[in-house]
Amino acid sequence: MHFSRAAAVPFVAATAFVLVACSQSEGGTAEPGRGHPFGSVAPTAASSPSSPESSGAGSSLAELDPCSLLDVNDIEKYGPVRQPLPEQVGSARTCQWLPDRGNTAADMPTTFIILRENGGVRDLPDMGQGVQYQELDGREYGRVAGPSGCVIAIGVTDESRVDVQVTGVDASRACEMVDELARLVEPKVPHG
Numbered sequence: 001m002h003f004s005r006a007a008a009v010p011f012v013a014a015t016a017f018v019l020v021a022c023s024q025s026e027g028g029t030a031e032p033g034r035g036h037p038f039g040s041v042a043p044t045a046a047s048s049p050s051s052p053e054s055s056g057a058g059s060s061l062a063e064l065d066p067c068s069l070l071d072v073n074d075i076e077k078y079g080p081v082r083q084p085l086p087e088q089v090g091s092a093r094t095c096q097w098l099p100d101r102g103n104t105a106a107d108m109p110t111t112f113i114i115l116r117e118n119g120g121v122r123d124l125p126d127m128g129q130g131v132q133y134q135e136l137d138g139r140e141y142g143r144v145a146g147p148s149g150c151v152i153a154i155g156v157t158d159e160s161r162v163d164v165q166v167t168g169v170d171a172s173r174a175c176e177m178v179d180e181l182a183r184l185v186e187p188k189v190p191h192g
Contacts, residue, residue, distance in 0.1 A: 069189070075111050121142040121161050123161075141153065150175035164182045
């Protein structure tokens with residue numbers, strides 16, 4: 001796989017690929033889990049990228065509800081959250097899961113899904129620790145981290161993407177969360 005970074009900054013999160021196990025009765029080689037390009041463990045076998053689905057019905061972000069990409073249960077394992085809140089922010093359609101703080105002032109994560117139809121993965125802004133790019137299975141990804149958050153951008157077209165973002169906690173924890181959540185979101189994101 002090919003990485004390029006906007007800045008030579010060490011990667012913050014120690015994450016790993018999910019390996020698909022081979023049974024004893026079937027031959028094969030373990031490969032990284034689909035839809036999760038970033039991790040500290042290199043893939044054990046080269047896989048050929050699959051061809052992206054052709055554009056057409058179901059491949060547009062206009063047809064996608066950002067709140068449908070994650071379930072409250074997916075996020076609650078990181079702490080209590082409120083019901084998803086859809087919002088239009090400029091030209092982006094978003095969904096956010098705010099923490100249910102109760103009586104605590106502790107750092108708690110806020111999770112966002114952001115659908116961007118006017119900016120591709122290469123338009124992802126640097127949050128202070130460089131930008132990583134990678135392609136996996138014919139899809140481009142970008143990842144950025146900053147002092148209190150992390151984002152993985154999942155490419156749809158050169159001009160559109162879906163961002164999975166966590167803020168409100170340190171970059172290492174945010175990136176661990178984003179890695180896991182992006183695995184759940186990616187299969188639901190159309191290829192452009």
